[in-house]
Amino acid sequence: MAFNVNVSALLGMLACIALPAAVLACTPGDPVRGAKIYERCFACHAIERDRTGPRHAGLIGRVAGSIPNFPYSAVMKKAGAAGLVWSDDSLDKFLENPVKFLPGTRMGYAGIKDRQERADLIAYLKQATGP
C-alpha cells in the first residue's frame, strides 16, 4: 500500500519532464485568479453580450469569427473559415500576442506574456463561458 501510485498522474509528470511542448499542461490554470485577470478585458468584452469585442459565452469550441452579425475583422473571419477553433491551445497562442497570431485583428492588445496568467485566464473562460 505504501507504493499506491496514481499511474496517470505519474505518467503526466513524466510527460511534463520529457516534453517541453507540454509545459502548459504542467501549470494548470486557476479560474479564481483568471477571473481577476479577466477584469482587464472589461473595456471591450463581456461573457453574455457583444461589445466592442464579441461575447465570450460559448467560446471554447467555437469557430473563430462566427458570431452572427458581429463586425469581425476580415482576418478573423478568414481564420475561422480556414479552421481556427478556440481551444486551450489556440487561445493560449492568441492571448500571448494577438496581433502576431492574427495580423490585422481588431484586438489591438499587446497580449498576456505570462504563461501562468494565460492558463489562469483560459481556466476562467472555460468555467465562465461553458454551457
Place this chain on the structure above:
Amino acid sequence: MMSNIFVPSFNLARRAFMTRAATTTLSGAAIALLAGNDALAVSNDQNSEAAIAADVEILKTALGAEQEAIAAYQVGAESGLLRQPALDLAVTFQGHHKAHASLLASTVKKLGGVPGDAKKAADYHFPTDQLKSDVDVLRFAASLEKGAVSAYLGAIPLFGNRDLAKAAGSILGDEAMHWAILRQAVGDVPVPEAFVS
C-alpha cells in the same frame, strides 16, 4: 454606502476643477498630442501604410470603447440611482470620455480612416437589471474604467506612431483616475496595487 470621499472640501475642489475644465475642454494637452498636432501627419509619412492602418484599427477599437463608456454613464445618470455629488461626478467623467472619443475620431479621420458611429444605447445591452443601487452603478462604471486602463496599457506598445502612444498614455492616466475615485466612492481601496495590468 458611499464612502466619505465627498467631503465638503473635496466638493469645493471638484467644483473648481469642473469650472476650469469647462473652459479648457478640447484645448488642453490632448489636443496638442492628437487632433491639433500637425506634426502627427508628418511623422506618419515616415511610417508604412500598413503601420498606419494598424494604428487606425487600434484607435477605432478605442473609440468604440469610449462610445460605450459615454453611453454607460448616460444610463447611470438617467437611472435615478445616483444622487449628488455622485451624479455630478458621473457626468464629469462622461465628459472626459466624450473628449477622448472626439479626439480619437478626429485622429482616425486625420490618418485616413473612417471612425465608427456610436450605437444606440439599447444596442449596448447594459446589465441594467443588475444595477439596483448607487453602489452598483458606480462599481459597474469602475469595472469599465479599469478595463479601459488595461486596454490602453495593452495598446500603447503596439502603436507605430509614438505620438499616438503618448496620447494613449494621457487618456490612460485620466481613466485610471476615474477608476480610483470610483473605487474610493464605494468604499474600496482606491489604488489597490502598485502597478496596473
